Amino acid sequence: MKILIKNRRFNGGAPLSLLEYAKVAKKNNLDVSAVGAFYKNEDKYKDEGVQVYDLDYFNIKRPFKNVVLIYNYIKLINKLEPDLIHSVTELNILFHKVINPIVGVPVIYTIPGGEISDFFKKFKLEEKIIVFSEENLAQLKKSGYDMKEVILYTNRMSFNPDMNNTISSNNFKNDNHINLLLITRIDQAFLQTIKKTLCIVKKLIANHYRPHLIILGDGDSMGEVKRLVSEMNESLTYNAIILKGHVKDPQTFIMQSDVVFGKGRSIIESIICRKISFVISYEGEISICNLHSLDNLMENNFSGREMEAKLSLNEFINTIINIKAGNYNLDYLASLEEKLRKVYDIKEIESDIINLYTSSAKKNQSSNNKMFNYLKAIKEYMYIYIRYFMYIVGKKLL
Numbered sequence: 001m002k003i004l005i006k007n008r009r010f011n012g013g014a015p016l017s018l019l020e021y022a023k024v025a026k027k028n029n030l031d032v033s034a035v036g037a038f039y040k041n042e043d044k045y046k047d048e049g050v051q052v053y054d055l056d057y058f059n060i061k062r063p064f065k066n067v068v069l070i071y072n073y074i075k076l077i078n079k080l081e082p083d084l085i086h087s088v089t090e091l092n093i094l095f096h097k098v099i100n101p102i103v104g105v106p107v108i109y110t111i112p113g114g115e116i117s118d119f120f121k122k123f124k125l126e127e128k129i130i131v132f133s134e135e136n137l138a139q140l141k142k143s144g145y146d147m148k149e150v151i152l153y154t155n156r157m158s159f160n161p162d163m164n165n166t167i168s169s170n171n172f173k174n175d176n177h178i179n180l181l182l183i184t185r186i187d188q189a190f191l192q193t194i195k196k197t198l199c200i201v202k203k204l205i206a207n208h209y210r211p212h213l214i215i216l217g218d219g220d221s222m223g224e225v226k227r228l229v230s231e232m233n234e235s236l237t238y239n240a241i242i243l244k245g246h247v248k249d250p251q252t253f254i255m256q257s258d259v260v261f262g263k264g265r266s267i268i269e270s271i272i273c274r275k276i277s278f279v280i281s282y283e284g285e286i287s288i289c290n291l292h293s294l295d296n297l298m299e300n301n302f303s304g305r306e307m308e309a310k311l312s313l314n315e316f317i318n319t320i321i322n323i324k325a326g327n328y329n330l331d332y333l334a335s336l337e338e339k340l341r342k343v344y345d346i347k348e349i350e351s352d353i354i355n356l357y358t359s360s361a362k363k364n365q366s367s368n369n370k371m372f373n374y375l376k377a378i379k380e381y382m383y384i385y386i387r388y389f390m391y392i393v394g395k396k397l398l
Contacts, residue, residue, distance in 0.1 A: 001361055004082035004105075005050075006096075007036030008057045008089040012185070013265045014112035015041050017132065017156035018088055020346040022050050024353050033080055035073070040218070040246055058091045060388055067381075070098060077103045083361040088112055090120040094384055097123070101376040106362050111136050113264065113301040116143070119391045123384075125149070128360060132156060133301035151356070154298075155349045157265060159272050159341060178204065178320070180213040181257035182280075183250055183266035187219035189282055194225055196284035197261055198232055201240055203317055209324075211240055214253055218246035259320070267302045271340050274333040276323065278316070279304050286311045288319065291332050298343065 003025050007015040015036065022032045026049060034045050035053040042052045053076055058066050077085075077099070087096055088110040096107050110130040121143040129150045131137050137152050182197045184190050197213065204211040215229070226243060233239045247253065251269060254260055260270035260277045267289060270277040277289040279297055281304025287293050289302075293309040300306050311319065322328040342348060 001084070001357070002031040002033070002080065002082040003357060004077065004080055004085045005032065005034040006085055006087040006092050007034060008092055009037035009039045010034075010042040010045070010052070011037075011039035012041075014088050014110075016044070016265065017112060018086065018110065019045055019048065019050075020156055020158055021086060021353055023048055023158070024346060024350050025357065026050070027350070028354050030354075030357070033082070035076060043248075058095045060091060060384075063385060066095065070095065070381075074099060074102055077105060084108065084357055086110065086357075090117060093125065094120070094123060097125075098377050098380045098384070101373045101380065104373075106360050108356065108360055111140075113303065115305070116140070119388065122387050122391070128356065134299040135301060135303075135305070153349055153352070154343050155346050157268060157344045158346050159344075176209045176324075178209055178211045178324070179256065179258045180211050181253055181260045181262075181270075182213060182215045182217075183254075183260070183262040183270075184215070184217045185219045186215075186217045186225050186245075187221045190217075190219070191221060191224070192282060192284040193261075193263075193280045195228070196280055196286070198228065198241070199313065200261075200316065201232070203313055204320065205236065205240070207317055207321070209320075210238075213241045214257070215241065215243045216245070216247055216250050216253060262302075263304055264302050267297075268340055268344055271333075271336050272344075274337050276330070276333070278311075279307065281305065281307060286313075286316055288316075289336065291335060294336060294339065 003022070005018050005022055007018060019041070022034065022045065025032045033051045033053065035055050037057045038054040045052045055073060055076065056069055058069060082105055085096070085105050085107045087093060087107055089112065093109045100107060106127070108128045108130065109125065111132070113132050113136065116136060116139045124145065126149065129140065129145070130153050131140065131150060132154055134152070137150060140150050141147055180201070182194065184193055186194070194215070201211050201213050215225070222245070229241045229243045233241055250266065251273070254270050254273050254275060257275060260267070260275045261280050262270065263279060267277050267279055271289055279287050279289060279302055285304060285307055287297060287304070287307045287309050288311060289297060296306070296308045319328065323330070
């Protein structure tokens with residue numbers, strides 16, 4: 001059986017999650033290819049023996065270019081002849097409604113996290129939808145989706161058994177040094193996260209600590225963040241912050257850190273490594289990952305949305321002071337790791353994935369009448385843009 005994975009682009013957490021599905025498929029002797037806009041992570045697919053193809057991503061604001069992309073994508077599908085397509089992100093899902101009448105290949109959809117847009121909620125799908133979080137599950141239910149077709153699979157990562165690195169309070173409190181790590185996308189939506197972390201560095205210095213912060217990530221706001229980092233380092237007596245940008249192996253940096261800040265899979269990885277971990281929301285709010293806060297943070301995919309146990313900046317500093325003084329029990333880190341391995345390790349659902357792929361791969365779903373298929377595709381394309389026009393007009397009227 002041939003599986004084609006359709007990414008938006010090879011960047012961020014979603015393609016890494018689907019790579020885990022690809023690895024499970026290959027382990028079970030399925031033929032796997034992947035397509036999306038090349039960016040950073042396509043080499044990871046190649047390393048696993050997955051053939052990758054470069055195709056720009058659909059953008060709702062580019063209706064004419066999307067037609068060209070649809071044409072090129074259909075050519076690729078006809079060339080590869082997959083038995084099943086596994087597609088991720090909202091726009092990929094919508095444009096498959098255009099493509100499917102022509103190619104007739106069954107599709108499984110995945111919503112990888114984030115808040116589902118009001119625009120997407122207007123479309124009802126009949127195919128299987130995988131969601132990674134309770135948050136997305138609740139959003140689809142509220143929008144009227146058939147919940148028999150929606151599957152919650154939180155498991156989407158693989159962990160080395162030796163990833164954990166037990167932290168003792170002794171090696172954490174040796175001196176006033178503290179190694180901080182922020183893993184984040186570096187674009188406009190994440191600037192408050194980055195600025196809050198810089199404030200934390202300033203506050204720690206004011207409390208006579210000597211923090212060193214490494215920032216990992218990439219994005220459109222790299223220039224602005226470089227300026228912020230440069231200005232702050234110039235205002236201090238030493239270079240407290242290093243902006244590393246994109247790295248292939250963030251786990252190496254996680255293992256070398258005392259405290260990790262982030263969202264999503266970066267925080268999951270740091271918890272698995274038994275690191276003291278803090279989620280920082282898009283608005284710059286902070287929550288420590290412990291047994292009290294874990295269920296709430298997991299429900300929203302460690303995104304920082306709807307956080308209940310928030311820390312003020314002073315409360316955060318007091319937490320660090322207590323940890324450094326040996327007055328903070330870190331035994332909970334092992335319990336967090338054990339729980340997250342069960343919830344996020346892909347090994348727990350390998351058989352479910354193969355059963356889903358096998359049961360979803362059916363014969364050609366398109367009509368033998370090519371003219372009818374193309375007319376249906378045109379109708380779906382027009383419907384997307386009619387709904388988009390109504391959505392934009394509605395937003396402007398509010």
